[in-house]
Amino acid sequence: MIIDVNKKNVKKVIRSTKKYINEDKIKYNIASDVDEKYKVELKNIEKAINIKNIEKRFNFIYDTVCDYLDSQYFGKNLCGFDENGVCEYYRKVDPTHYNGCCYREDRKLCEYFDEEHSVCTDRGISCKLYSCPVLRKKKIEYKVNDFPLLKYFFTFKQKLIIKYSLLKPKAYVMYKLMETVNEKK
């Protein structure tokens, strides 16, 4: 199925994603006047629809959203970490709390955090979507439904898994998502 997209209908086409999910194969024929942002979204939606294996599709969506979120944070120190490894939020509430959200309230460092290099060794999508009050005040906040790939390809229950699996690795989230698919069979 070929769908013509132009500047006028692009938002409507994206909103209609669910209508095309069960098509055998789709192709968006995108006019040059469509904004770059929407072109990228359509390219990703097209790819996701055309991946018929559900696990592979979820995997693609997961990685694509994580890549986007990483690109928004990378190299910007939006959490305002200082030289002691204390972020802006915890400087206010508890200056002895290192490594921000990766160091839990119960004083245990998340098992996926590499302390030597100060990085997450996994891809926790819920962690990447999370914004504390400090980030929200800076208008840095992402909702699951902000991403067409999450909004249109997942059920309500699956979205809850994506949002609330904080401190959990990708393998866990993927397992929980696939569990919901297998439940339906």
Ligand code: SF4
């Ligand atoms: S999201 Fe907030 S609490 Fe978490 S590391 Fe960033 S500033 Fe700190």
Ligand code: SF4
């Ligand atoms: S999974 Fe989340 S809490 Fe754990 S290291 Fe990665 S970003 Fe931090």
